[in-house]
Amino acid sequence: MDRRSLLKAGAAGSATLAAPFLVTRAAHAANYRAEYRVSTVVGTAFPWGKGAQIWIDLVRERTQGRINMKLYPGVSLINGDQTREFSAIRQGVIDLAVGSTINWSPQVKELNLFSLPFLARDHAGLDALTRGEVGKRILQIVEKAGVVPLAWGENGFREVTNSKREIRTPADMKGLKFRVVGSPIFNDTFTALGANPTQMSWADAQPALASGAVEGQENPLHIFTAAKLHTLAQKFVTLWDYVADPLIFVANRDVWNAWTPADRDIVRAAAIEAGKQEIAIARKGLSGNDMSMVKEVEALGVKVTKLTDAEKQAFEKAIRPVYDKWTKQIGADLVKRAEAAVAAGRGA
Ligand code: X2X
Numbered sequence: 001m002d003r004r005s006l007l008k009a010g011a012a013g014s015a016t017l018a019a020p021f022l023v024t025r026a027a028h029a030a031n032y033r034a035e036y037r038v039s040t041v042v043g044t045a046f047p048w049g050k051g052a053q054i055w056i057d058l059v060r061e062r063t064q065g066r067i068n069m070k071l072y073p074g075v076s077l078i079n080g081d082q083t084r085e086f087s088a089i090r091q092g093v094i095d096l097a098v099g100s101t102i103n104w105s106p107q108v109k110e111l112n113l114f115s116l117p118f119l120a121r122d123h124a125g126l127d128a129l130t131r132g133e134v135g136k137r138i139l140q141i142v143e144k145a146g147v148v149p150l151a152w153g154e155n156g157f158r159e160v161t162n163s164k165r166e167i168r169t170p171a172d173m174k175g176l177k178f179r180v181v182g183s184p185i186f187n188d189t190f191t192a193l194g195a196n197p198t199q200m201s202w203a204d205a206q207p208a209l210a211s212g213a214v215e216g217q218e219n220p221l222h223i224f225t226a227a228k229l230h231t232l233a234q235k236f237v238t239l240w241d242y243v244a245d246p247l248i249f250v251a252n253r254d255v256w257n258a259w260t261p262a263d264r265d266i267v268r269a270a271a272i273e274a275g276k277q278e279i280a281i282a283r284k285g286l287s288g289n290d291m292s293m294v295k296e297v298e299a300l301g302v303k304v305t306k307l308t309d310a311e312k313q314a315f316e317k318a319i320r321p322v323y324d325k326w327t328k329q330i331g332a333d334l335v336k337r338a339e340a341a342v343a344a345g346r347g348a
Helices: 003-012 014-031 047-062 082-091 109-115 123-130 133-144 184-192 202-211 221-226 253-258 261-283 292-298 309-330 332-345
Strands: 036-039 069-072 096-100 147-162 177-180 196-199 216-219 236-252 303-306
Touching (some): 036 047, 047 096, 047 236, 047 261, 082 096, 109 133, 109 184, 109 236, 123 332, 133 147, 133 236, 147 253, 147 261, 177 202, 184 309, 236 261, 292 303, 309 332
Parallel strands (some): 177 216, 236 303
């Protein structure tokens, strides 16, 4: 075809119609990366990693592969140093994440709210926080701190375990060496209980438990079973539900802004859906009539002790100065609203 007939064909139809479409495709190709990296602490053997993978799969399917997310568990993008995750998302070292509020607390002090001992108490109390005004406020704070919050998930209520003895009273914790997570409130809490806490990453915790360098730790039961903590000498588990550990699905702001509004809607809706599914997985065997997770742990040869409300009160009393100290750091007003929300949510 010579040039003139080409122009004619173009004017006649398909070529002119195709042109704007091609431009849009080219713009996508220029802004969209071949892969977006999603950070988590644990992988798909755990509810947390499963939730991230559900998100990834939903987004891939609904964007017809335009947005290709990939899971990087073990916080491998920052060499396992989970307390640096929030900064890394903000800086763009990490594109997206499903992260624990505990790990982000060093950068966003209000996230310590969830680590206030015996604040949430149960799923109803936790839901009253995350699904209500307090949850909205927390997500606004996260956004102001520089990342785009999308949805809530859940690691679970953290239960205390150790290799030495049954824990029923604060006195039972005396002198025990515990691995604690990366926010200093955990050091304060375990110190107030007479224990001997050392802060370390999850990656370092497992060899430290195996060697006996530390004797105990605290994590949700789903982490206990999936990480096989009974093989790391953890023979005693106490269900005290002292701290709820919610997760937040987030995106780096530049990554977010580079996507079309329609694609952002897809990614956000998928995060909300994945979060709901993930929370259901995290509560499986630990709520309502189905407490099969406790049986599962007992079947591993572990002694599981469930504290009564009266027994929990002894721990609460010992920890009170820590609660008061951290209330000031978090913001007395936010804590007051949280306490009121939990009371209303639990029908207390
Ligand atoms: O490090 C932990 O204990 C873990 C896996 O629960 C978190 O990342 C908060």
